[in-house]
Each structure stands twice: as C-alpha cells, then as structure tokens.
Amino acid sequence: MASAEHHPFEFQTALKDLANSANLKAVPSKFNFINDSTALPCDSLPVIDFSAITAEDPDRRSQAINDLSNACQEWGLFILVNHGIPEELMNATFTATREFFSLPESEKKKYEAKSASDPINCGNFNVADTSNQIFTLWREYLKLYVHPDFHCPNKPHLLSDVLREYSERTLKLTRKLMEATSDALELERDYVEQVLKLDSSLQILVANLYPPCPEPGKAIGLPQHTDPGLFTFLIHNGVAGLQIEHNGQWFNPVSPQNSILVNVDDQLQILSNGRYKSVKHRAVLNSEKERISIVVANGPSGEAVVGPATPLVQKDGRPLYRSMRYVEYLETQLTKSRMNGKSLLEQRMI
Numbered sequence: 001m002a003s004a005e006h007h008p009f010e011f012q013t014a015l016k017d018l019a020n021s022a023n024l025k026a027v028p029s030k031f032n033f034i035n036d037s038t039a040l041p042c043d044s045l046p047v048i049d050f051s052a053i054t055a056e057d058p059d060r061r062s063q064a065i066n067d068l069s070n071a072c073q074e075w076g077l078f079i080l081v082n083h084g085i086p087e088e089l090m091n092a093t094f095t096a097t098r099e100f101f102s103l104p105e106s107e108k109k110k111y112e113a114k115s116a117s118d119p120i121n122c123g124n125f126n127v128a129d130t131s132n133q134i135f136t137l138w139r140e141y142l143k144l145y146v147h148p149d150f151h152c153p154n155k156p157h158l159l160s161d162v163l164r165e166y167s168e169r170t171l172k173l174t175r176k177l178m179e180a181t182s183d184a185l186e187l188e189r190d191y192v193e194q195v196l197k198l199d200s201s202l203q204i205l206v207a208n209l210y211p212p213c214p215e216p217g218k219a220i221g222l223p224q225h226t227d228p229g230l231f232t233f234l235i236h237n238g239v240a241g242l243q244i245e246h247n248g249q250w251f252n253p254v255s256p257q258n259s260i261l262v263n264v265d266d267q268l269q270i271l272s273n274g275r276y277k278s279v280k281h282r283a284v285l286n287s288e289k290e291r292i293s294i295v296v297a298n299g300p301s302g303e304a305v306v307g308p309a310t311p312l313v314q315k316d317g318r319p320l321y322r323s324m325r326y327v328e329y330l331e332t333q334l335t336k337s338r339m340n341g342k343s344l345l346e347q348r349m350i
C-alpha cells in the first residue's frame, strides 16, 4: 500500500504515546488529511424502542416496526433504547478495551495485522487510501471476528468475557431487528434467514481508540465510509466524534446515555433493493479528550450470496444491485474500497 517515507521516531512510537508527548504541537505530516468537520447539531434522530419491537400487543409492535422502517429509509440510522443490555456491561467494554490499548507495545504487536481477514487484528498508524490520497489514520483499533467463532486476545484478563457477552447480546438484538425489517419489507422471515444464512452470521467487533489530536482539522479518525454488514451497533465513551450524512449535510448525532446507535449497512441496502439506506459516516477528532468507540458489525454469513430480495425485485421490476458473496464483498472493500471515486456499494449498482 503506502510507499510514503516514515520518520523513524514516528514509526517506533505508538499513536497513544505520540499523542501524549507534551511537545507535540502539530500533527506529523503523514497524518495529514485536511478536513472540514463542520456539522450541524442533530437532536431529531429517530428513536426506536426495542421493547415495542418485540411487544405482544400487535398494534404497539406494528407501530414500532413502521417507525423502524421509516428510520431505515430516511436516515439509515436510529437510536435504540430499552434494548436490555446493562449499562455496566457497556462500561466494562470501555474499561477492558482501554486496558488492552494500554498493554505494552510488544504485547499488542503479537496481534498486529498480517492479513486483513485475520480473526484477531490490531494496529495503530494504519493507512487509509481514499481515491486520491494516502494518509495515516489517527486511530488505534482492535478488530475481532466474534461469530460464528469467537476470537479475542487473552489479555487483559477480563476482555474476552466482556466482549463475548456484549457480542452475543448484540447478535440477539440484530436477529430481532432483522425479523422486524423482514416484516416491514413483507418478506418471509424464513426467506431472509435462509438467504442470509443468519445462523452462521459473520459478526465483527472493532474497538476504536482516538487519542486527543493537537490539530483536529489536519487529521482524521476514520474518513467517510459506509459499513458493509446488515446493522452496525455503535457505543462510545461519551466523547463526541461520530458524524453522519443526511440529505447531503453532515450532522453530529447525539445519543442519550445507555442507548445504542444503530446503522443500516450495505447488505441491508442491497437486500432491500435500495429502500433502506446505508448511512455515510466518519469519525472526527478533538484536542482534549480520548475517545473510544465499540462497533459491532452484524452481517450475513460470509458464505451468503447477497443480492436484492426476489419478492422486492418482482415488485420493482428490476434488481438495482449485483449479487455477491459476503466474504468477497468484505475482501474487496478492504483491498480496493474505492475505484474511480466510487464506493464499493456504488460499484455494485446495476
């Protein structure tokens, strides 16, 4: 990938240490990604009450499913409340991942990425390549494949138990959300489960750490992208930084404590033949506070061939996207996510 020259000092220092060094007043040039992170405040995001999605009362449930469907169409994102995941568990995910990022570099190096599809993979100074720029992200990450098989470093001590429980709970929530969207799209639940092979769904957990940055406008945590799966669940440590695009404008979503931000992802846009929108988002930086986000990308099975659902294609007269095996989609996104300025999702359009 990048052939840029690296200054040895930068290369040997973890991002965390680099960011903490008292004399760092400017962003080293290899991070340079000049960006305008202006965004509007946004307190009108759709809120979905999970307890209503699973309610016995048919009116309450169908109202909630309707709201969910509208949120997926209009925003591609919603705030999930009453989801039943204890706040202590969420807090424990931040504590445990912060401890992981604080491990000695030699320990973390064991998990450094060898190939993008390694089931455990971590790094800092990872390089991004948008259509015309190569630059280094101001971000450390730990990426784990957590379903169908669970993978996690065995240090720090509690990390594995905490992340296993959090992933299992988000997987159950995703199954219920997929049932609700199947109903909303008037698809048979069995059809969706079988086509997407949800019993062996591929679930990937990413912990992101963004240290404070001396010049937030000159580097980026994550440039704009969409997530590849069906639904992504995002929680953060209370420090703002996520921005989303809606009708050509960037917004700072505000999510109440203990809620989960849920994104619609590429495979759901494809399955719904374009009805639901995979939301563009990015992570911007600040100069004061460390930010941590825990992101669980819930996808179909890696082996599922995902294309627009047949009943919807029949209704619409034609498929808007080409089908592709989900693992291939992931691999392509990792290796050549943008071609001629087009995202992979745009490249799949017929």
Ligand SMILES: O=C(O)CCC(=O)C(=O)O
Binding pocket: 206, 208, 222, 227, 234, 241, 242, 243, 281, 282, 283, 293, 295
């Ligand atoms: O940290 C965030 O707020 C965004 C993270 C994200 O979009 C991702 O990991 O895909």
Ligand SMILES: [Fe+2]
Binding pocket: 225, 226, 227, 281
């Ligand atoms: Fe994302």
